[in-house]
Amino acid sequence: MITVGLNTCILLSVVLFAIGFFGVLLRKNTLVIYISLELMLVAAMLLLVAFSRYNGTLDGNIFVFFILTVAAAEVAVGLAIIVALFRQRVTIEVDQLNALKN
Amino acid sequence: MLDSLFYFLACFSVIFAVGAVTSRNAVNAAMCFLLCLVGVSGIFALLEAYLLAVLLVLVYAGAVVALFLFIIMLLDMKRVSSWHFKGVSGLATVIGAGLLISGVVGIATRGKLESLPLADVPASGASLKAYGEALFTTYLLPLQVVGFLLLIAMLGVIVLSKKFTAEEVQ
Numbered sequence: 001m002i003t004v005g006l007n008t009c010i011l012l013s014v015v016l017f018a019i020g021f022f023g024v025l026l027r028k029n030t031l032v033i034y035i036s037l038e039l040m041l042v043a044a045m046l047l048l049v050a051f052s053r054y055n056g057t058l059d060g061n062i063f064v065f066f067i068l069t070v071a072a073a074e075v076a077v078g079l080a081i082i083v084a085l086f087r088q089r090v091t092i093e094v095d096q097l098n099a100l101k102n
Numbered sequence: 103m104l105d106s107l108f109y110f111l112a113c114f115s116v117i118f119a120v121g122a123v124t125s126r127n128a129v130n131a132a133m134c135f136l137l138c139l140v141g142v143s144g145i146f147a148l149l150e151a152y153l154l155a156v157l158l159v160l161v162y163a164g165a166v167v168a169l170f171l172f173i174i175m176l177l178d179m180k181r182v183s184s185w186h187f188k189g190v191s192g193l194a195t196v197i198g199a200g201l202l203i204s205g206v207v208g209i210a211t212r213g214k215l216e217s218l219p220l221a222d223v224p225a226s227g228a229s230l231k232a233y234g235e236a237l238f239t240t241y242l243l244p245l246q247v248v249g250f251l252l253l254i255a256m257l258g259v260i261v262l263s264k265k266f267t268a269e270e271v272q
Contacts, residue, residue, distance in 0.1 A: 002104045002148050006217035011210050012112045012145070016119050016138075018202040023123035025195045031128050031174060035135050038166065039119055042142055045158075052227060053149040054217045061151050061227040062236050068154075068161050069248045073255035075166045079173045080262040086177050 009050035016043035030082055030092040034075075041071055108148050115141030128179050132170045139163050150225040153233055 016039060023036025045064045052060025086092050089099075118141065121134035139162045146155035226232055237245050 001221050002108050003219060004105055004108050006215050007209065008108075008112075009145075009149070010215070011206065012116070014202075014206050014209060015116055016142075018206060019116070019119045019123055021198060021202060022195070025191060025198060027123070029128065029179075031170065031177075031179070032123070032131050035131050035170065036123055038162075039122065039135065039138065042139065042158075042162070045154075046142055046145065049146055049149050049151045049154060049227070053151065053220070053225065054223060056223040056226055058226040058232050058236050061154055062233070062241055064151070064154050065157070065233070065237070066241075066244060066248055068157055069252065072161050072165060073252050075169060076259050077255050077262070079169055080259040083173060083176065084262050092177065092179075 006050060006054045009054075010047065013043045013047040013050065016040075016046065028094050030085070030094060033094070034078060034082070038071070038075070041067065104148060108145065111141045111144040111148070114138075115145070128174045129171065132167055132174060135170075136163050136167045139167070149227075151227040153230060154227070 020036045020039035020043060023039065024033050027033050027036065045067055048060040048064050048067075052058065052064075082092055085097070089097060091097070115138045118134045118138040122131045122138055125131045125134060139158060143155045143158040143163075146152075146158060
């Protein structure tokens, strides 16, 4: 049984979320942006599990169960879109995907 | 003992999260993300959500990261562009960095969330029976909806990745 407080879990989750956030804002490659997005999702899951554990309820865990399912579906569709994009434009750098500009 | 394991896993996952976000090579990024997930899954196990720890490794490490690696190999990316600091995105990053860091520091220093010691709280996520009961009573409708969502996602992926000929488009 760990004796770590809830605050530590929240801190860890926020740090992971912040790292993912910087990745989304600063990287220009679509795949790396996508990995950073998944990192943010994992941070949110960690927070739900921690709150659920420290409150003695099950609902947070069930939400994480659903988030996992939706994330799997989302990754499949997102990567299919990236592949379709690559077929059309031969690049997935967000700088060069500016067809809607002007 | 378990506390030091917790801190070790926390440092492990944060270090590899930084690696995933900063690495130049997309394959390295995916591998760092995988190790970060293993760390988070260990923390899930320490928080006594054993089913979720196993599912995280199975679904994320087994399926999602493998899918990422397939796509990286399929697209054959030799090198990935690194960091950019310019214009609006630089400004947004600075503002976002300020807000996030102040938020993290605020939580770390002034967090007043009272929590009982874990020995006094029942670990309701530890038993599989509780999951089954909740999923098939309270959360029955969301469960069905999620199943349907997976079906739709599968169809969507097939439609997106199929190459249609001219007659089929008509």
